[in-house]
Amino acid sequence: xxxxxxxxxxxxxxxxxxxxxxxxxxxxxxxxxxxxxxxxxxxxxxxxxxxxxxxxxxxxxxxxxxxxxxxxxxxxxxxxxxxxxxxxxxxxxxxxxxxxxxxxxxxxxxxxxxxxxxxxxxxxxxxxxxxxxxxxxxxxxxxxxxxxxxxxxxxxxxxxxxxxxxxxxxxxxxxxxxxxxxxxxxxxxxxxxxxxxxxxxxxxxxxxxxxxxxxxxxxxxxxxxxxxxxxxxxxxxxxxxxxxxxxxxxxxxxxxxxxxxxxxxxxxxxxxxxxxxxxxxxxxxxxxxxxxxxxxxxxxxxxxxxxxxxxxxxxxxxxxxxxxxxxxxxxxxxxxxxxxxxxxxxxxxxxxxxxxxxxxxxxxxxxxxxxxxxxxxxxxxxxxxxxxxxxxxxxxxxxxxxxxxxxxxxxxxxxxxxxxxxxxxxxxxxxxxxxxxxxxxxxxxxxxxxxxxxxxxxxxxxxxxxxxxxxxxxxxxxxxxxxxxxxxxxxxxxxxxxxxxxxxxxxxxxxxxxxxxxxxxxxxx
Amino acid sequence: xxxxxxxxxxxxxxxxxxxxxxxxxxxxxxxxxxxxxxxxxxxxxxxxxxxxxxxxxxxxxxxxxxxxxxxxxxxxxxxxxxxxxxxxxxxxxxxxxxxxxxxxxxxxxxxxxxxxxxxxxxxxxxxxxxxxxxxxxxxxxxxxxxxxxxxxxxxxxxxxxxxxxxxxxxxxxxxxxxxxxxxxxxxxxxxxxxxxxxxxxxxxxxxxxxxxxxxxxxxxxxxxxxxxxxxxxxxxxxxxxxxxxxxxxxxxxxxxxxxxxxxxxxxxxxxxxxxxxxxxxxxxxxxxxxxxxxxxxxxxxxxxxxxx
Numbered sequence: 001x002x003x004x005x006x007x008x009x010x011x012x013x014x015x016x017x018x019x020x021x022x023x024x025x026x027x028x029x030x031x032x033x034x035x036x037x038x039x040x041x042x043x044x045x046x047x048x049x050x051x052x053x054x055x056x057x058x059x060x061x062x063x064x065x066x067x068x069x070x071x072x073x074x075x076x077x078x079x080x081x082x083x084x085x086x087x088x089x090x091x092x093x094x095x096x097x098x099x100x101x102x103x104x105x106x107x108x109x110x111x112x113x114x115x116x117x118x119x120x121x122x123x124x125x126x127x128x129x130x131x132x133x134x135x136x137x138x139x140x141x142x143x144x145x146x147x148x149x150x151x152x153x154x155x156x157x158x159x160x161x162x163x164x165x166x167x168x169x170x171x172x173x174x175x176x177x178x179x180x181x182x183x184x185x186x187x188x189x190x191x192x193x194x195x196x197x198x199x200x201x202x203x204x205x206x207x208x209x210x211x212x213x214x215x216x217x218x219x220x221x222x223x224x225x226x227x228x229x230x231x232x233x234x235x236x237x238x239x240x241x242x243x244x245x246x247x248x249x250x251x252x253x254x255x256x257x258x259x260x261x262x263x264x265x266x267x268x269x270x271x272x273x274x275x276x277x278x279x280x281x282x283x284x285x286x287x288x289x290x291x292x293x294x295x296x297x298x299x300x301x302x303x304x305x306x307x308x309x310x311x312x313x314x315x316x317x318x319x320x321x322x323x324x325x326x327x328x329x330x331x332x333x334x335x336x337x338x339x340x341x342x343x344x345x346x347x348x349x350x351x352x353x354x355x356x357x358x359x360x361x362x363x364x365x366x367x368x369x370x371x372x373x374x375x376x377x378x379x380x381x382x383x384x385x386x387x388x389x390x391x392x393x394x395x396x397x398x399x400x401x402x403x404x405x406x407x408x409x410x411x412x413x414x415x416x417x418x419x420x421x422x423x424x425x426x427x428x429x430x431x432x433x434x435x436x437x438x439x440x441x442x443x444x445x446x447x448x449x450x451x452x453x454x455x456x457x458x459x460x461x462x463x464x465x466x467x468x469x470x471x472x473x474x475x476x477x478x479x480x481x482x483x484x485x486x487x488x489x490x491x492x493x494x495x496x497x498x499x500x501x502x503x504x505x506x507x508x509x510x511x512x513x514x515x516x517x518x519x520x521x522x523x524x525x
Numbered sequence: 526x527x528x529x530x531x532x533x534x535x536x537x538x539x540x541x542x543x544x545x546x547x548x549x550x551x552x553x554x555x556x557x558x559x560x561x562x563x564x565x566x567x568x569x570x571x572x573x574x575x576x577x578x579x580x581x582x583x584x585x586x587x588x589x590x591x592x593x594x595x596x597x598x599x600x601x602x603x604x605x606x607x608x609x610x611x612x613x614x615x616x617x618x619x620x621x622x623x624x625x626x627x628x629x630x631x632x633x634x635x636x637x638x639x640x641x642x643x644x645x646x647x648x649x650x651x652x653x654x655x656x657x658x659x660x661x662x663x664x665x666x667x668x669x670x671x672x673x674x675x676x677x678x679x680x681x682x683x684x685x686x687x688x689x690x691x692x693x694x695x696x697x698x699x700x701x702x703x704x705x706x707x708x709x710x711x712x713x714x715x716x717x718x719x720x721x722x723x724x725x726x727x728x729x730x731x732x733x734x735x736x737x738x739x740x741x742x743x744x745x746x747x748x749x750x751x752x753x754x755x756x757x758x759x760x761x762x763x764x765x766x767x768x769x770x771x772x773x774x775x776x777x778x779x780x781x782x783x784x785x786x787x788x789x790x791x792x793x794x795x796x797x798x799x800x801x802x803x804x805x806x807x808x809x810x811x812x813x814x815x816x817x818x819x820x821x822x823x824x825x826x827x828x829x830x831x832x833x
Contacts, residue, residue: 076689076690076692078722089715090715090718092718092719092720092721092722092724093721093722094687094688094690094721094722094723095687095688095690095721095722095723095724096720096721096724096726097721134635134637137636137637138636138637138646224715224730224733225733226715361732362733363730363732363733409807410783410805410807411781411783411803411804411805411807414779414803415779475651476651476652477651477652477653478651478653478682479648479651491685491687494721496687499687518682518684518685519684519685521682521683521684521685522682522683524685
């Protein structure tokens with residue numbers, strides 16, 4: 001041992017010797033290495049290898065000269081790599097987009113299409129009779145037992161607008177915009193329980209761990225306003241959707257693309273305001289010190305997630321000013337609040353619709369609203385078609401219409417895609433939980449057919465696509481898969497759904513999965 | 526027995542055997558017949574109703590079990606010859622006779638029936654698709670009848686074509702302004718962007734700059750004006766002084782001037798913008814009546830499509 005440069009010979013009393021890369025004392029590094037046992041190594045092996053992988057990925061992003069790379073198959077790929085310190089920076093779409101942003105109004109629990117948009121006089125004629133045996137063959141129901149009775153619509157229908165679309169009397173405000181809507185009456189899904197069905201609608205897969213629609217869009221397009229998250233989620237209060245936070249999760253995509261759930265009352269984001277005694281300059285200094293430490297960590301380990309974390313701190317600092325302003329509906333005039341039926345301080349769908357409009361104006365890319373309580377089984381008053389359902393309609397009708405009106409008045413409906421719908425439909429039969437007639441009137445889940453509508457953002461207005469049979473039970477014309485809807489929405493946002501992908505587990509992951517999807521060309525304006 | 530008689534009887538027995546086989550297992554006989562030039566393999570022409578409407582439908586719904594990978598009931602539906610020749614039990618289609626066409630009979634059976642096709646949980650053909658098959662068999666199940674000769678067939682689903690990005694062409698189109706664009710992009714972060722990855726057209730969104738963006742800034746974008754197709758100047762400090770710059774943006778399709786100080790003067794100056802189809806002036810002093818008839822601004826206004 002004559003070579004004095006070996007680590008063993010480092011004099012621990014000389015902390016001035018520093019590693020040129022990190023600025024840390026060399027002996028400290030040696031200690032770190034010695035403290036790193038085999039157990040540590042194995043424990044962090046997976047993440048360590050992941051970091052190595054990410055490191056090479058980000059290095060590529062710096063080196064990438066051209067925007068497209070050729071994959072093994074020769075298919076040109078779109079490049080979504082960005083400067084790690086600005087992960088949400090905007091990227092142009094693949095081709096010119098019709099929609100710049102999305103406002104998705106998800107009615108969790110699955111509203112009954114037969115009480116809102118699907119006019120089926122034949123079903124009403126057979127109301128109360130046993131359903132045909134063919135309705136039950138090969139079907140799985142959440143609650144229906146034995147032979148249920150057919151159930152006609154609980155509300156009167158009429159034709160509305162220039163398009164002459166049929167509508168029940170439950171949504172009188174929305175009816176004023178009926179000629180702006182594009183109905184897809186032939187949606188279907190393969191999931192008959194809420195959580196997986198919601199996951200399928202929002203992430204393209206019924207299982208946990210996949211990236212949500214909003215994440216894909218923020219990953220593909222970034223966001224225009226760097227002072228606000230690109231993907232914001234608002235809940236109406238009450239019950240959270242069954243699918244949980246995975247509905248706006250980023251799955252295998254980098255975590256910066258996940259939805260940011262903002263609270264519907266009180267502070268939009270908890271601890272966004274500085275606590276008493278902490279001024280903004282003090283907060284700034286604090287963040288500067290944290291950043292310095294994080295930069296050291298990054299220099300040492302080279303993990304791009306560290307840079308992402310720095311970026312997140314900075315975004316939070318900017319959000320302190322911007323989010324409070326964006327989410328504060330008290331800044332709207334009383335007449336606007338009245339039009340939405342919004343009440344500042346409460347947690348409601350109405351408030352969220354108004355916030356959604358304010359966020360859209362501020363360049364937020366994907367705004368996701370969840371309403372709840374549409375699961376009209378008839379098992380309780382709140383789940384009854386003639387009580388709870390009617391209340392739900394009242395809660396969403398006026399604010400949805402006001403949102404459409406505001407977007408239209410601002411010329412924003414032409415580049416904002418508004419989507420309204422649940423996760424499946426409801427049966428043409430009355431639910432008979434336990435095989436007996438229930439006290440309240442309700443319907444079970446029907447994955448075979450349901451209705452959604454879209455508006456603005458390049459969809460055909462006054463359009464009706466798809467058709468169900470006379471009983472509103474099965475699709476007879478132009479069925480649309482969830483992945484077809486996704487492909488269509490991505491097309492409006494300027495993407496070929498096959499090209500918006502992310503390599504993970506050896507597969508080019510896509511929102512629309514590996515199965516073939518079709519852009520529903522008939523609904524494009 | 527002499528050799529020639531022996532030889533002839535072997536040939537005869539073989540021929541009879543072959544003939545019997547053709548009666549019971551016609552699919553096995555076809556290759557031999559073709560080899561012996563006794564029969565020609567039926568072919569469909571590319572613009573025939575079969576090739577355009579029927580083949581894709583069979584490929585999607587049937588060829589999984591009746592195709593190159595699996596041949597249930599020795600039936601393949603992946604080529605015209607296979608379709609008309611049928612499977613283990615003979616032809617499945619009788620030209621012009623729906624009643625005796627096994628294939629069609631099974632398509633229209635209710636899903637609950639064991640003999641219904643496609644079986645089990647596989648998605649059934651839509652009503653339109655069944656109609657297409659019905660019309661084709663009724664018209665003679667031909668492989669050469671042109672696609673437009675069978676009337677009343679429901680229209681096929683439109684397939685959207687995605688524009689391919691030509692990297693070289695895009696680079697070339699962007700080249701003349703690339704340096705200026707980059708310079709202005711770094712001066713005005715997140716304001717200037719290409720409309721798409723495949724285009725040299727530009728979008729300007731100054732609406733998120735917190736009103737620090739004014740007339741001087743807009744005129745700084747002057748060199749780009751030929752390429753700007755979309756501009757959102759809502760809430761910015763631009764005034765009528767920008768009218769001349771805006772008037773040079775000949776490619777402009779969408780212009781948003783919400784909550785700005787612009788007046789009728791700017792709207793008058795925009796008359797020459799022939800591609801402009803959407804102008805938003807909510808929250809400004811612009812009056813609808815004073816504007817020339819060619820541009821009548823209102824909320825979400827659209828220029829009516831020209832007739833010529």
